[in-house]
Amino acid sequence: MDVILDALSQVFTLKVLGIMAASALYGLMVGAIPGLTATLAVALMVPITFFMDPVPAIAAIVTMAAMAIFAGDLPAVLLRMPGTPASAAYTDQAYRFTQAGRGEYILGISACTSAIGGSIGVLALMFGAPLLARFALNFSSFEYFWLATLGLTAAIMVGGTQVSRSAVSLLLGLLVASVGIDPVSGETRFTFGSDALLGGFGFIPVIIGLFAVAEILRYCTRSVSERELPQVPQQPLYWRALCDALRHKLGILRGSVTGTLIGALPGAGADIAAYIAYAMGRRHRGATATDEGAVAQIAPATAANNAAVGGSFIPATVFGIPGDSLTAIVIGVLLMKGLNPGPTIFTDNASMINAVFLAFLLANLMLIPFGFLSVRLFKQVLRIPQGLLMPSILLFAMVGAYAVENSLFAVVTILVFGVLGFLLEENDFPLAPMILGIVLGPLLEETFVTSMMRSNGSFLAFFERPVSLTLALITAAVWLAPPLLRLWREHRTPRPALTD
Amino acid sequence: MKLSDLTWGILCLALGLGVFMIANGMEKSPYFQYGAGFYPSIIGTMLMLVGLVLASKGIAAARAGRDSLWFSLCDWCRSPGHWLNLGLVIGGLLAFLALVEPLGFLPTGWLLLAGLGARFTGRPLLAMASAVGVIGFLYLFFQQVMGVPLPQGLLANLGGL
Numbered sequence: 001m002d003v004i005l006d007a008l009s010q011v012f013t014l015k016v017l018g019i020m021a022a023s024a025l026y027g028l029m030v031g032a033i034p035g036l037t038a039t040l041a042v043a044l045m046v047p048i049t050f051f052m053d054p055v056p057a058i059a060a061i062v063t064m065a066a067m068a069i070f071a072g073d074l075p076a077v078l079l080r081m082p083g084t085p086a087s088a089a090y091t092d093q094a095y096r097f098t099q100a101g102r103g104e105y106i107l108g109i110s111a112c113t114s115a116i117g118g119s120i121g122v123l124a125l126m127f128g129a130p131l132l133a134r135f136a137l138n139f140s141s142f143e144y145f146w147l148a149t150l151g152l153t154a155a156i157m158v159g160g161t162q163v164s165r166s167a168v169s170l171l172l173g174l175l176v177a178s179v180g181i182d183p184v185s186g187e188t189r190f191t192f193g194s195d196a197l198l199g200g201f202g203f204i205p206v207i208i209g210l211f212a213v214a215e216i217l218r219y220c221t222r223s224v225s226e227r228e229l230p231q232v233p234q235q236p237l238y239w240r241a242l243c244d245a246l247r248h249k250l251g252i253l254r255g256s257v258t259g260t261l262i263g264a265l266p267g268a269g270a271d272i273a274a275y276i277a278y279a280m281g282r283r284h285r286g287a288t289a290t291d292e293g294a295v296a297q298i299a300p301a302t303a304a305n306n307a308a309v310g311g312s313f314i315p316a317t318v319f320g321i322p323g324d325s326l327t328a329i330v331i332g333v334l335l336m337k338g339l340n341p342g343p344t345i346f347t348d349n350a351s352m353i354n355a356v357f358l359a360f361l362l363a364n365l366m367l368i369p370f371g372f373l374s375v376r377l378f379k380q381v382l383r384i385p386q387g388l389l390m391p392s393i394l395l396f397a398m399v400g401a402y403a404v405e406n407s408l409f410a411v412v413t414i415l416v417f418g419v420l421g422f423l424l425e426e427n428d429f430p431l432a433p434m435i436l437g438i439v440l441g442p443l444l445e446e447t448f449v450t451s452m453m454r455s456n457g458s459f460l461a462f463f464e465r466p467v468s469l470t471l472a473l474i475t476a477a478v479w480l481a482p483p484l485l486r487l488w489r490e491h492r493t494p495r496p497a498l499t500d
Numbered sequence: 501m502k503l504s505d506l507t508w509g510i511l512c513l514a515l516g517l518g519v520f521m522i523a524n525g526m527e528k529s530p531y532f533q534y535g536a537g538f539y540p541s542i543i544g545t546m547l548m549l550v551g552l553v554l555a556s557k558g559i560a561a562a563r564a565g566r567d568s569l570w571f572s573l574c575d576w577c578r579s580p581g582h583w584l585n586l587g588l589v590i591g592g593l594l595a596f597l598a599l600v601e602p603l604g605f606l607p608t609g610w611l612l613l614a615g616l617g618a619r620f621t622g623r624p625l626l627a628m629a630s631a632v633g634v635i636g637f638l639y640l641f642f643q644q645v646m647g648v649p650l651p652q653g654l655l656a657n658l659g660g661l
Contacts, residue, residue, distance in 0.1 A: 164554050164557065167546075167550045168512055168547075168550050168554070171546055174543050175547075178540050178543065184532065184536075185529050185531075185532045185535060187526070187527070187535070187536035189522075189523070189526060189536045189537065190540070217589060220582060220585035220586045220588075221576040221582050221585070221586065223576075385621060386620070387617060388620070388621060388626070388630050390616070390620060391612065391613045391620065392613065392634045394589070394592075394593075394612070394616070395612060395613055395635075395638065396638065399609075399648070399650070402648070403642055403646060406648075406649075408597060408601070411593065412597065415590070415593045419590070426501070426574070427503055449534050452533070452534060453532070453533050456533075
């Protein structure tokens, strides 16, 4: 108890709270710009945290990360341009609310569910960290392979009813991800002699192209009257969003648990968590047809991406193993501040690490007021005439991509993928499977080839370990359950009697 | 323009075949059981399979009269104005790529914004004025706050900004 009281006294000071508020505004601003990620926001802030004490330094970082991940939803919902990769999973469905004048409502839902999901992730970090970290460390290449396969299955589900079109989109994503250096042998492939392709296509320019540039090209094909249609006045529906968010407690809990578990796995992250939680929500009756169904699908995904941030801190604090680039930076800052990650951190620096966790919890709770404030400010963007807004977004996207890659090749990438995304959507191909193919491609290839080498080419080895067998069965069930259920329903439906 | 399932199927078949052939032609390292081409050759095979499925669907749809055999023209395809808009955005991006290093980010970005804004709004003065504000904000945020080194171009000779 003394440790908690000590931790509370370290967090609730004017200095720490002021730094957290400033970091929140910075995180919201960076996350709302298409292409700029939470990791980039944190990386740019590290030199400033060098001059801070440990608790305000880590509090600033976790606040920025939580806010930036939520802020990715602002352009995703209001402009159909995901600010961060984690928002790409539900962009299309959420944008439909904006077209109906209810963008604020879905962003209100997102702020609440992000706060709840993030808080659950932090509570899991505080109380279940050692147990979850041990579970995650038992994963071998076989389990990761099945996890990636489950994610790709989710991609097909996310894609909708046309399985063959989703499959094409997914395979294109896997193909794009395979460009560059082979992760196992280190040989180059599909670079066609270009040095710029050695590192493969940058993920951020690719999603900016697929969503932002493709949307601008679509805008070019609208008639003058259609162009002003998206400027629908947005109704202020915060309180309704707050109440409605709580109606989906089970979905939010499921999304939060999924996000925490996936976040705890090294290599997985908020974007994978959001896709899987979104695909799981698709099972909800009428998920695509009604607003209620759409909320039931979006709420778990927005909870999952923030919960994954807490989850990713589990292996980072307990074993010093970064789950993603964001936690890698956090480990660096922890070390810089004399907090050595590892099992002993909970005994040697108990009050300080608990203060960090409390600051993380507080950052997630701050998402509701700061989230609502940012929605009010960002929705003013919709008042700008589309004819001026679209070229500005194009230049924003180009500079954002350039900033991430520090190369003009990023601008070439957004152009190529913008045209590709436009062509695919014009022909009813979903983009979500392609994005997930790009995210999961390297993990799938590495784990598949490594597992094949370990098993000497035997496929049976993929089913020998209990966890990998369980994941394989879940994957098979996701594929087989819908057709089997359909057959069962058809069998149960009484056939009309034959008459003469 | 909407391509039929048959056309998409043939495109997927061709792409899959190309990927498969390139992947199979990759040299295999003596130190690894599976070379760099192993995984892409699986992707190529799957693309060919999905291409076959799409092509057969397309033939069935064309036979039943539900879809055209190769492609159909959408409404906007018949309007030269829409093609001009598309050409301006794509051409603008290409021009930006060609000019940003010699001219610098500020003039090139302003030209892109003002040109597209004037075309889309039909109000050139408003587009030019708003382009100044947007380009100024982008410059301040990315160059000054985020520390991104944007190309200086001509302005570098004026002492840099």
